[in-house]
Amino acid sequence: MNIATNHIPDRVTDTQSVILTGDRTTEPLHLGHYAGSLRNRVALQHSHRQYLLLADGQAMTDNAATPEKVASNVLEVALDYLAVGIDPELTTIAVQSSLPALAELTMLYMNHVTVSRLERNPTIKTEIQQRGFERDVPAGFLCYPVSQAADITAFKASLVPVGEDQAPMIEQTNEIVRRLNRLAGEPLLPEARALIPAVGRLPSIDGISKMSKSAGNAIPLSASPDEIRNAVRRMYTDPDHLTVSDPGKVEGNVVFTYLDAFSDDPGTVSDLKARYRRGGLGDMQVKNHLEEILQTLIWPIRERRARLADDPGEVMRMLRDGTDRARKVTQETLDDVRAALGLFHWT
Ligand code: TRP
Numbered sequence: 001m002n003i004a005t006n007h008i009p010d011r012v013t014d015t016q017s018v019i020l021t022g023d024r025t026t027e028p029l030h031l032g033h034y035a036g037s038l039r040n041r042v043a044l045q046h047s048h049r050q051y052l053l054l055a056d057g058q059a060m061t062d063n064a065a066t067p068e069k070v071a072s073n074v075l076e077v078a079l080d081y082l083a084v085g086i087d088p089e090l091t092t093i094a095v096q097s098s099l100p101a102l103a104e105l106t107m108l109y110m111n112h113v114t115v116s117r118l119e120r121n122p123t124i125k126t127e128i129q130q131r132g133f134e135r136d137v138p139a140g141f142l143c144y145p146v147s148q149a150a151d152i153t154a155f156k157a158s159l160v161p162v163g164e165d166q167a168p169m170i171e172q173t174n175e176i177v178r179r180l181n182r183l184a185g186e187p188l189l190p191e192a193r194a195l196i197p198a199v200g201r202l203p204s205i206d207g208i209s210k211m212s213k214s215a216g217n218a219i220p221l222s223a224s225p226d227e228i229r230n231a232v233r234r235m236y237t238d239p240d241h242l243t244v245s246d247p248g249k250v251e252g253n254v255v256f257t258y259l260d261a262f263s264d265d266p267g268t269v270s271d272l273k274a275r276y277r278r279g280g281l282g283d284m285q286v287k288n289h290l291e292e293i294l295q296t297l298i299w300p301i302r303e304r305r306a307r308l309a310d311d312p313g314e315v316m317r318m319l320r321d322g323t324d325r326a327r328k329v330t331q332e333t334l335d336d337v338r339a340a341l342g343l344f345h346w347t
Contacts, residue, residue: 017048017049017157017158017159018048018049018050018051018155018156018157018158018159019041019044019048019049019050019051019157019159019160019161019195020050020051020052020053020151020152020155020157020159020160021037021041021051021052021053021160021161021162022052022053022054022055022058022096022151023052023053023054023055023077024055024056024058024059025054025055025056025059025070025071025073025074025076025077026059026063026069026070026073027073027076027212027213027214028073028076028077028079028080028213028220028221028222029077029080029220029221030211030212030213030218030219030220030221031202031218031219031220031221031258031262031294032201032202032204032211032218033080033221034084034221035197035199035202035261035262036163036197036199036201036202037161037162037163037197038080038081038084038086039084040161040195040197041086041091041161042084042085042086044159044161045086045087045090045091046090048159050090050091050092051091051092051093051094051155051157051326051329052081052086052091052092052093052094053094053095053096053151053326054074054077054078054093054094054095054096054319055096055151056070056071056073056074056095056096056097057096057097057102057103057147058096058144058147058148058151059073060097060140061138061140061141061143061144061147062127062131062138062141064138064140074095074319075312075315075316075319078093078315078318078319079305079308079309079315080221080222080305081093082304082305082308082315082318083221083222083301083302083304083305083308084221084301088318088321088322092322092325092326093318093319093322094319094322094323094325094326094327095319095323096151098323098327099154099323099326099327099330100327101154101327101330101331101333101334102147102150102151102154102330103147103150104334105149105150105153105154105330105333105334105337106143106146106147106149106150108337109146109149109150109176109180110143110146112176112179112180113143113145113146113172113175113176115142117172117175118142118143118145118146119142121145121168121169121172122168123145123165123166123168123169124141124142124144124145124168126165127141128141128142130210145168145169145172145173146172146176148169148172148173149169149172149173149176149177152170152173152192153173153176153177153189153190153192153333154329154330154333154334155326155329155330155333156189156190156333157190157192158190158191158192158193159192159193159195160192160193160194160195161194161195161196161197162194162195162196163196163197163201164196164200164201165201166194167194167196170192170193170194173192174191174192177189177190177191177192178191180337180340180341183341184337184340184341186340188336188337188340189333189337199260199261202257202258202261203236203254203257204217204218204254205217205218205219205231205234205235205236205254206234206236206254207235207236207252207254208236219231219294219298221298221301221302221305222301222302222305222306223298223302224302225295225299228291228294228295228298229291229295232255232287232290232291232294233287235254235255235258235287235290236252236253236254237253237254237255237283237286238250238252238253241276241283244279244280244281244282245279245280246279247276247277247278247279248276248277248279248281248283249277250273250276250277253276255283255286255287255290256269256272256273256276256286258290258294259272259286259289259290259293262290262293262294262297263293268289272286272289
C-alpha cells in the first residue's frame with residue numbers, strides 16, 4: 001500500500017522550486033490534514049526543497065486569549081509531521097514565532113496592502129463571519145494574509161501545498177510580490193503557485209460542521225483503535241437508507257467520501273458504490289470496510305508518534321536545528337528586500 005504516492009501532484013521532478021507550507025498550532029492534526037496536504041508533503045520532500053512552518057504566530061491571531069494552548073501545540077503538530085513520515089533530513093521544520101525576519105517582512109508588506117483589499121479576501125471574509133467578529137476583528141487576524149505572504153516569500157517559495165480555502169492567500173501574496181518587484185525594478189521575489197490536492201476537502205464525521213478535534217468530529221492522527229471504530233460508526237450516511245435492501249445515496253455519504261480519499265483500491269470502491277446504489281448493501285458492511293482501511297493507515301502513525309513523544313528532547317533538538325536553518329534563510333531574504341528597496345542602512 002502506498003497512499004502517499006497515489007496523490008503526487010504534477011511537476012514533482014522540479015528540484016529547483018522551493019516549497020513552503022504550514023499549519024496553525026491550535027490542536028493536533030487529523031485525517032483531514034493528512035488527505036489534504038500531509039501525504040503530498042511526504043511525497044514532495046524527495047524532489048523539492050521543502051520547509052514546514054509551525055504557524056504559532058498565525059494561530060495567535062484568533063487565539064490571543066489562550067497563548068499556552070498555541071504554544072503547547074507546537075510540539076504536538078511537530079510530532080504529527082514526524083509521525084506521518086516527514087523526514088527532518090529532507091524537510092526543514094521551523095517555529096514561525098522564532099523567525100523575526102517574518103515579522104519584519106510583515107510590517108513592510110502591510111504598507112502595500114489596503115484594509116479594503118484584506119476585507120475582500122474571500123477566506124478572511126468567511127472566517128470573520130464564522131467567528132462572529134464583525135467590526136471587532138483583531139487587527140492581527142485581518143492582516144494574517146500579509147503575514148502569510150511574508151512566510152511564503154521569506155523562503156522564496158514558488159509552490160505552496162494547501163487546501164482549497166487557502167488559494168486566496170496565494171493570490172494576495174502574488175499581488176504583494178508584483179508590487180515589490182515593480183518597486184525594486186528587478187525580480188526580487190518569485191510568484192507562488194498553490195498546489196491543491198485533487199481530492200476535495202474531507203468532510204467531518206457528521207458531514208456538516210468544520211472538522212476539528214475539539215468539536216469531536218474529526219479523527220486525529222493519534223486516534224486509538226476504539227476512537228477510530230466509534231468515529232466510523234458515527235459517520236453520516238444516507239438518512240433514507242433505512243434497510244439493507246433500500247437503494248442508497250453515495251453523494252454526500254461521508255463513508256464513501258472517506259473511501260474515495262483513503263482506499264488504494266478504486267475498483268472495490270466503485271463496486272461497493274454500485275451495490276449501495278442498487279440496494280442490498282448495508283451501512284455496517286461499508287463502515288467495516290472503511291474501518292479496516294483507517295485502522296491500517298493510522299496504527300503505524302500512532303505507534304511512531306507515541307515513540308517520538310517519549311523523547312520530547314530529541315524532537316526539540318530537531319526543531320531547534322530546523323528553526324536555526326530557517327532563521328538564516330529568512331534573514332537573507334529580508335536583507336535582500338531591504339537592499340533592493342533602498343531602505344535605511346548603517347554606514
Ligand atoms: N493559513 C494556513 C492554515 O490555516 C497555515 C499557514 C501559515 C500557511 N503560514 C502559511 C500555509 C504559509 C501555507 C503557507 O492552515
